[in-house]
Amino acid sequence: MRDRVIAVAWWLIVAGVLLLAPLRLRDRLPDPLATHWGSLGSVPDGSSSFIGFVIFTQVAWAVLWLVFFVLGNARGKQVRQRRMTSWGCLVGVGVVLLGAGLSTLSANLDVTGWQDALLPGWHIPLVIAAAIAAGGLAAYLGRGAPDEPSPEGQAPPMLRLRAGQRAVWVSRVVNRWLLVAVALGMVITVVTAALGLSGTVPGVAVTAILPGFVILFVAGLASVAVTVRVGADRIVIGFGPFGWPARRIRLSKVETAWAEERQPASHGGWGFRGMPGAATIMLRGGECLVLRYRSGGQLAISIDDAERGASLINALIAERVNS
Amino acid sequence: MLLTLDLNDARPLHDQVASAIRRAIGEGSYRPGDRLPPARDLAAAMGINPNTVLRALRDLRDEGMLEFRRGRGVSVAGRADGHADGRALLTQRARELLEEAKRYGYSRDDLITILEGLK
Numbered sequence: 001m002r003d004r005v006i007a008v009a010w011w012l013i014v015a016g017v018l019l020l021a022p023l024r025l026r027d028r029l030p031d032p033l034a035t036h037w038g039s040l041g042s043v044p045d046g047s048s049s050f051i052g053f054v055i056f057t058q059v060a061w062a063v064l065w066l067v068f069f070v071l072g073n074a075r076g077k078q079v080r081q082r083r084m085t086s087w088g089c090l091v092g093v094g095v096v097l098l099g100a101g102l103s104t105l106s107a108n109l110d111v112t113g114w115q116d117a118l119l120p121g122w123h124i125p126l127v128i129a130a131a132i133a134a135g136g137l138a139a140y141l142g143r144g145a146p147d148e149p150s151p152e153g154q155a156p157p158m159l160r161l162r163a164g165q166r167a168v169w170v171s172r173v174v175n176r177w178l179l180v181a182v183a184l185g186m187v188i189t190v191v192t193a194a195l196g197l198s199g200t201v202p203g204v205a206v207t208a209i210l211p212g213f214v215i216l217f218v219a220g221l222a223s224v225a226v227t228v229r230v231g232a233d234r235i236v237i238g239f240g241p242f243g244w245p246a247r248r249i250r251l252s253k254v255e256t257a258w259a260e261e262r263q264p265a266s267h268g269g270w271g272f273r274g275m276p277g278a279a280t281i282m283l284r285g286g287e288c289l290v291l292r293y294r295s296g297g298q299l300a301i302s303i304d305d306a307e308r309g310a311s312l313i314n315a316l317i318a319e320r321v322n323s
Numbered sequence: 324m325l326l327t328l329d330l331n332d333a334r335p336l337h338d339q340v341a342s343a344i345r346r347a348i349g350e351g352s353y354r355p356g357d358r359l360p361p362a363r364d365l366a367a368a369m370g371i372n373p374n375t376v377l378r379a380l381r382d383l384r385d386e387g388m389l390e391f392r393r394g395r396g397v398s399v400a401g402r403a404d405g406h407a408d409g410r411a412l413l414t415q416r417a418r419e420l421l422e423e424a425k426r427y428g429y430s431r432d433d434l435i436t437i438l439e440g441l442k
Contacts, residue, residue, distance in 0.1 A: 159325075161327075162329075164329060164330045164331050165327055165328070165329055165330065166327065166328045166329075166330055166369070167325065167326065167327040167328075168325075168326050168327075168328075168365075168368040168369050169324065169325045169326070169368070170324050170326070170360040170364050170365050170368045171324060171360060172360045172361070172364065227360065227361075227364050229364060229367060229368040230368070231368050231369075231370065232370075236367075236368075238364070243363075243364060243367075305324065305325075305352050308324075308325045308352055309325075311325075312325055
């Protein structure tokens with residue numbers, strides 16, 4: 001609880017500075033502002049309108065803050081590695097944006113046109129050093145209690161199927177944060193398209209970023225929810241809110257199943273991870289259903305009630321496939 | 324949610340599905356407030372018509388075991404302390420006991436006498 005208050009306060013402080021500082025100095029700044037400096041450093045090669053600069057910094061900070069806040073506060077078991085990454089990035093990225101914003105303002109201060117805004121060479125190394133120092137300190141302070149060793153490799157309880165009994169297992173997991181991210185992606189897509197069509201933003205910029213957001217939106221939608229059904233002879237994994245597309249795995253291909261606690265931080269993050277043979281479908285940290293194929297590969301799916309599912313899969317393999 | 328259906332059961336299918344869901348809730352796979360998987364998924368897994376599952380879900384709602392909320396799907400009703408679980412499981416077991424008693428030729432009153440005989 002206290003961590004969340006600090007994180008939200010940090011967001012407000014950085015957002016406040018990035019909003020109020022340019023507004024207060026508006027009379028002394030050129031419009032457009034120089035916002036990008038060439039590889040040589042001091043001479044500007046890109047500019048942006050005053051409003052565009054303020055909106056860009058606010059949106060960039062809000063999105064990055066949300067990503068790292070979710071990383072630290074996602075549901076499931078708290079892991080030190082995840083807490084430290086979250087705090088380090090949250091503070092480090094905030095300092096980078098704060099430094100970049102203030103450095104941009106100081107370079108643009110009291111110049112007549114954006115081409116005259118020269119960036120002193122020491123700004124960039126200073127911002128990077130400050131961000132690393134602040135991020136490292138935040139990661140250390142936010143490390144919290146050490147992790148409890150997780151009980152691994154436990155066999156799920158045995159389930160006996162009686163003759164003439166049909167048993168099925170259905171479970172579903174929905175990632176609400178991803179739902180928010182997808183909604184945000186959709187809003188950005190629509191707003192960008194609208195701005196592009198109305199001519200407020202140059203068409204080139206729209207065609208450059210729109211495909212990215214469309215891909216993000218579609219990929220996000222597919223990983224918002226996962227449904228797993230275990231029936232008579234197969235396991236069906238349905239992706240997305242409508243359970244489609246679906247992947248079917250015949251039980252005869254599966255050797256055994258078990259439930260295990262897994263964290264996104266140790267499996268490369270959220271979404272569809274890994275290679276065929278060692279894949280993870282990770283929508284949230286915590287309970288996962290792990291299948292081992294007869295061919296030797298593994299598939300892990302983050303899902304609620306995984307232990308019962310694993311019990312049923314093992315029972316079905318023992319009684320229907322092997323006999 | 325682990326659901327088991329007995330293929331030799333002579334009761335209507337929606338009654339069997341309701342019993343299976345009751346048993347799954349009673350065994351603790353879902354706590355009060357938890358959302359059930361969509362009826363469509365349950366039906367697809369069991370290989371039956373979604374309307375049969377919906378009928379079973381409505382029966383369970385009428386019993387007070389489930390809650391239907393618009394936009395939030397179907398969730399398990401009951402108090403947060405989890406007492407609903409135990410009661411649901413006992414009700415389910417009592418039903419099964421009564422059916423078994425009838426198979427052996429004992430009536431409901433006979434069963435009550437047997438229960439009262441237990442101290």
